[in-house]
Amino acid sequence: MPGAGTTAVGACARLCDMSRIVRVGAAQLGPIERHHSREEVVARLVSLLQAAADDGCRLVVYPELALTTFFPRWFVDDIATADHWYETHMPNEATQPLFDEAQRLGIGFCLGYALLEHDPVGDAIRRWNVQTLVERDGSIVGTFKKVHIPGHEGHEPDRPFQHLERYYFEPSPEGFHVWDAFGGRVGMMICNDRRWPESYREMGMQGVEMILCGYNTPLHYAPDPSQDPLQGFHNALVMQSGAYQNGTFVIGVAKGGTEEGVPSLAESSIIAPSGEILASATTDGDELITADCDLDWCRQYKNTLFDMDRYRRPEVYTRLSAPPRNAP
Amino acid sequence: MPGAGTTAVGACARLCDMSRIVRVGAAQLGPIERHHSREEVVARLVSLLQAAADDGCRLVVYPELALTTFFPRWFVDDIATADHWYETHMPNEATQPLFDEAQRLGIGFCLGYALLEHDPVGDAIRRWNVQTLVERDGSIVGTFKKVHIPGHEGHEPDRPFQHLERYYFEPSPEGFHVWDAFGGRVGMMICNDRRWPESYREMGMQGVEMILCGYNTPLHYAPDPSQDPLQGFHNALVMQSGAYQNGTFVIGVAKGGTEEGVPSLAESSIIAPSGEILASATTDGDELITADCDLDWCRQYKNTLFDMDRYRRPEVYTRLSAPPRNAP
Numbered sequence: 001m002p003g004a005g006t007t008a009v010g011a012c013a014r015l016c017d018m019s020r021i022v023r024v025g026a027a028q029l030g031p032i033e034r035h036h037s038r039e040e041v042v043a044r045l046v047s048l049l050q051a052a053a054d055d056g057c058r059l060v061v062y063p064e065l066a067l068t069t070f071f072p073r074w075f076v077d078d079i080a081t082a083d084h085w086y087e088t089h090m091p092n093e094a095t096q097p098l099f100d101e102a103q104r105l106g107i108g109f110c111l112g113y114a115l116l117e118h119d120p121v122g123d124a125i126r127r128w129n130v131q132t133l134v135e136r137d138g139s140i141v142g143t144f145k146k147v148h149i150p151g152h153e154g155h156e157p158d159r160p161f162q163h164l165e166r167y168y169f170e171p172s173p174e175g176f177h178v179w180d181a182f183g184g185r186v187g188m189m190i191c192n193d194r195r196w197p198e199s200y201r202e203m204g205m206q207g208v209e210m211i212l213c214g215y216n217t218p219l220h221y222a223p224d225p226s227q228d229p230l231q232g233f234h235n236a237l238v239m240q241s242g243a244y245q246n247g248t249f250v251i252g253v254a255k256g257g258t259e260e261g262v263p264s265l266a267e268s269s270i271i272a273p274s275g276e277i278l279a280s281a282t283t284d285g286d287e288l289i290t291a292d293c294d295l296d297w298c299r300q301y302k303n304t305l306f307d308m309d310r311y312r313r314p315e316v317y318t319r320l321s322a323p324p325r326n327a328p
Numbered sequence: 329m330p331g332a333g334t335t336a337v338g339a340c341a342r343l344c345d346m347s348r349i350v351r352v353g354a355a356q357l358g359p360i361e362r363h364h365s366r367e368e369v370v371a372r373l374v375s376l377l378q379a380a381a382d383d384g385c386r387l388v389v390y391p392e393l394a395l396t397t398f399f400p401r402w403f404v405d406d407i408a409t410a411d412h413w414y415e416t417h418m419p420n421e422a423t424q425p426l427f428d429e430a431q432r433l434g435i436g437f438c439l440g441y442a443l444l445e446h447d448p449v450g451d452a453i454r455r456w457n458v459q460t461l462v463e464r465d466g467s468i469v470g471t472f473k474k475v476h477i478p479g480h481e482g483h484e485p486d487r488p489f490q491h492l493e494r495y496y497f498e499p500s501p502e503g504f505h506v507w508d509a510f511g512g513r514v515g516m517m518i519c520n521d522r523r524w525p526e527s528y529r530e531m532g533m534q535g536v537e538m539i540l541c542g543y544n545t546p547l548h549y550a551p552d553p554s555q556d557p558l559q560g561f562h563n564a565l566v567m568q569s570g571a572y573q574n575g576t577f578v579i580g581v582a583k584g585g586t587e588e589g590v591p592s593l594a595e596s597s598i599i600a601p602s603g604e605i606l607a608s609a610t611t612d613g614d615e616l617i618t619a620d621c622d623l624d625w626c627r628q629y630k631n632t633l634f635d636m637d638r639y640r641r642p643e644v645y646t647r648l649s650a651p652p653r654n655a656p
Contacts, residue, residue: 195573237569245566304555314650317530319530319534
């Protein structure tokens with residue numbers, strides 16, 4: 001039983017404050033080869049989860065396509081032969097151990113994977129690049145579908161490897177949303193979404209305080225190799241500016257290292273609303289980095305310099321939501 | 329007369345290529361005190377112009393409010409007593425020597441100043457924070473009015489100094505435009521505009537290749553002093569990300585140093601479409617920095633990763649142009 005009233009109030013105030021400080025783990029993964037089974041991968045995810053729980057994390061963020069290799073680097077004539085890369089349910093038999101262990105430990109997580117849905121309309125098959133957010137009690141908060149699908153639609157055999165995301169995934173028709181979770185307002189984006197200021201802003205205008213972003217970023221960009229040595233710089237630049245300009249934490253989590261011969265950027269990081277990097281991965285393999293994210297820090301930007309209601313000028317932003325020039 | 333046809337073609341091709349490489353000077357200014365006359369200031373501008381011409385520049389960019397002190401740091405009860413800080417015509421008697429010398433040297437420039445206009449409708453007085461762009465032949469390309477007016481509307485005597493831009497200036501009703509000039513597509517923004525990704529994007533969607541941005545940025549930000557030590561970081565972050573995400577050069581030019589007791593950020597810089605800083609000021613006084621800006625570099629971003637017609641998703645950007653929540 002608490003002692004004097006003032007002490008109890010003080011304890012409560014501290015607890016209330018504490019509830020806005022979310023210790024987050026970014027669970028970077030090294031390569032996943034084609035011959036690795038889901039079960040092998042999930043064992044790695046569980047191992048990182050346990051390390052995060054030991055470190056006091058409330059939330060662990062995994063990369064984009066965290067259950068498989070980055071299969072859009074391979075072309076197949078018949079897309080149905082690639083269906084085994086997609087999940088049809090979440091959780092499923094392979095991922096249930098992750099869900100069970102997370103619930104046992106009372107830790108939430110965000111998991112990227114490919115999702116195959118059977119749309120009852122016209123019996124169509126829909127293929128998505130998604131992240132699912134799971135609360136500490138095991139309940140599913142939401143599933144986000146990638147909005148900005150990069151790469152190309154058809155086989156380009158002259159490339160050293162393909163980037164066929166536009167063949168394997170539809171762009172989300174749903175846009176960006178924000179959920180009440182982990183004591184704050186949480187949004188998600190995936191990989192290329194982080195290069196577009198619109199992604200952060202759509203969530204920023206919904207009061208987002210923490211954006212969770214998995215990515216797979218090959219170091220070689222075939223359309224303009226002059227960008228190759230700048231991949232790490234660009235990765236940090238877009239996430240730091242997006243964080244600052246919207247007063248939000250950004251958790252960027254890579255699948256890094258050389259996967260099936262393709263070197264990919266690691267450099268996972270946890271970024272503050274000030275744009276400062278709080279934690280950064282130092283390897284390109286499985287690695288957990290953590291930081292205490294005080295969500296109240298967001299207010300120092302949202303309520304001052306970036307008070308959007310006061311300072312934005314939507315009446316002169318006439319082009320941002322207009323259809324592209326080549327639209328029908 | 330040219331020799332063989334192939335040589336002539338070769339020379340022409342080189343000239344054509346050359347015409348897309350614009351050598352630009354960022355003419356940073358140190359403090360301007362209240363007692364400095366326009367004539368004294370213009371002599372400094374001319375001196376920097378001549379240095380730029382000697383260095384082969386085609387274009388010189390001056391800071392925001394380059395003819396006066398940053399007078400929004402002072403409150404006056406009767407705003408009409410501040411009218412002497414504004415220009416009513418451009419060029420005028422005080423600035424004519426700058427226009428004359430620029431035309432003589434065949435060098436263009438971009439000049440920031442306060443503009444007072446008499447609106448015939450209702451005989452109203454309009455006060456703007458503007459930049460005027462002048463071509464190498466002395467013709468005026470256009471005048472840009474600042475869109476995002478920061479600071480506060482009324483006197484806040486508890487601040488160590490005021491930031492009364494919202495008292496002294498109306499926000500532009502015109503938004504962001506791009507002009508064909510200097511062999512490319514040139515846009516302008518002023519100071520706080522550079523913190524808003526919408527500024528770059530509105531111009532990016534008009535194909536901008538070079539954004540000219542003057543600024544006055546006090547190192548102390550009264551509403552949240554935790555941002556004070558980050559001013560230089562934030563300044564670079566927003567301009568570098570805006571350049572990269574829109575495939576454009578950004579020329580950021582400060583009035584730096586301690587002006588009437590208020591220390592302001594210097595760190596003028598010329599930024600490439602890659603987001604890399606090509607040149608950076610090393611003092612906080614009058615200083616010219618220069619760089620060759622190859623406007624064709626922009627295509628490496630505009631035509632690949634940031635091909636907006638191909639990759640943007642305006643159909644799901646439902647909040648960007650919507651009125652603010654507290655709109656009538």
